[in-house]
Amino acid sequence: MEESGGRRMKMKVMVAIDESEGSFYALKWVIDNLITAMATVGESSPQNDGMVYLAHVEPKVQNYVYPIGPGGAAFYPTTVVVDSVKKAHEERSAALLARALKICHDKLVKAESIILNGDAREMICEAADQMQIDLLVLGSRGLGTLKRTFLGSVSDYCAHHAKMPILIVKPPQHSRKH
Structure with missing residues (x-):
């Protein structure tokens, strides 16, 4: 990307990271x-040509109520259980x-990481918008039609x-995998 006057503009790229390969x-x-191509077009090195933001979304930990015992007395998970899940x-x-x-x-690329909490689909879009990201990049897990219908696709x-x-x-x- 170029600004007026021929100066190179730093591109902000967000890559969503999860446990999938x-x-x-x-x-x-x-x-x-992308980053290497941007560096070869100009006279700058990859480390000076933009920023990669690595975004990971943690699901919100919910306190569920389970009816147990006579009369349906409610049980709330203890703070210890919730804290243990959050720590994991x-x-x-x-x-x-x-x-x-x-x-x-290892590739001399400037990167910062951010951790978001909530629904991955919504949080990635919101964060990318708020940070004024130039390009949002997502990997495809290759879900089939049935799985994509039931699980939803973050990339979709x-x-x-x-x-x-x-x-x-x-x-x-x-x-x-097929």
Whole structure:
């Protein structure tokens, strides 16, 4: 991208990261094909040509009420249980983002990570809009029609609701499971 006067503008790219290999393939694709291409067009290095934001969404931990005992007395999970689940989510998020940040660091690409809480589809679109992201990148898990109908597809939702260009990166044909 260029500003007036021929100066290069820094592109802000958000890559959604989850536990799927598709999201990591998308990150590697962005680094190898987009960030590197941007650097070779100008006279700058990849580390000075834009920013990659790695976004991971943790699901909200809900306090559910379970009727138990005579008369349907309610049981609420203790704070210890809820805190334990939250801690497990945080540890998983930290591990995923550390892996993604290492990939960026190894390729000399500037990256920052953000952790969002809530519905992945909505949170990714909202964060990308608020951060004024230039390009939103999502990996494709290759869900079949039936699974996509019941589970919903984050990439499908973002393709219809994101306010910026979106790129859905599919893994090579041989690595997709049928």
